[in-house]
Amino acid sequence: MEVYLIRHTQVAVDKSICYGQSDVPLAETFARDALALEQKLKQQINDLHSAKILSSPALRCKQLAEYLGQEIEYHPDLLELNFGQWEMQAWKDLPPEEVNPWMEDFVHLRPPGGENFVELQARTARVFDALPQLEQSPVVIIAHAGVIRSMICKAIGLPLSNAFQIEIDYGSVSKLVCRWGLWNVKFLNL
Template identity: 25%
Template sequence: MTRLHLVRHGPTHAKTMVGWSDLPADLSDTAAISRLSDFLPASGLVISSDLSRTIATADAIQGTRQRLDHDPDLREIHFGDWELRNFKEIEAEDPERIRAYWEHPGDVRPPNGESWNEVASRVDRGIDRLISNHTGKDLIIVVHFGVILTQVQRAEKLTASEVFAHRIDNLSVTSIHIDDKAWSLQHINHIP
């Protein structure tokens, strides 16, 4: 059985849409980071996206665990022209598209960005590669809100609209077990 432990990176405190922008994580809550590290399997392999907020969070929880190379397929949603802008600003200039993006996710994309379906496809490719290369292992995957939701959607066979109802807090763990080809969601948004 392969076990995915999807960890959301430390907070950025940004009040805008943060996807591919490389904002740092606030890792000042050392007690929370210590609890998180202690909760995760000691023999797990640690990997993150290639953005600094996930890299720093992975470094903080790694301990003596083996580290794998960063994977750009595990990046957050690419918000394109909406990047680092807040909802109200975007709504003022493109209200129909931004509402459609969040209310009916799928093929709607931000200008010069990715649709939800494109994000899910990219992330699935990265996760499938990890599973194939490390079958039977505990994989501690430090990633982003959207990345975690793509895998919850996959495990639970939810629509994009249904999966967006889930909350994924910073420094939380969502665990999925994969036995043969059956995916089983163990817990979501667990705060150790």
């Protein structure tokens, strides 16, 4: 089984803003970015329309999914980390007594009203663990950096505390392959 993990294209939100599950618009470069991504995928998948497409329901993923495919399954479990009260706030304006401990242990600590990385992985695992039962391959998953990092960690047994050592660029493609029940990373960040 081949699984292509795609991060949505660039967003029209300043990098200094904390956003996770908030719906944010895509950058004005979307048409160009989506075309470049489609070309990357077509180099990997002979018939892109034969792929099963799963997507986060966030608008930034949904728009890309609709650009790439005909039939799409939307899964709320593929939403980005819920930052709770921090959503759409400037990182610099967040209370350091909340942010600093979270940055030290994002795996277990939650932003106020949000979720931690263990909880994110638990919900993304519901989608990931069902992949081998799908009769259709390849599978394209359009999601967010946190979700993709979580799935890669799960696939290869990497501790969640190391998740942010994996760079996941906007509009990038990463490939996982499952053979004989074992997952391998074929490539990252194409």
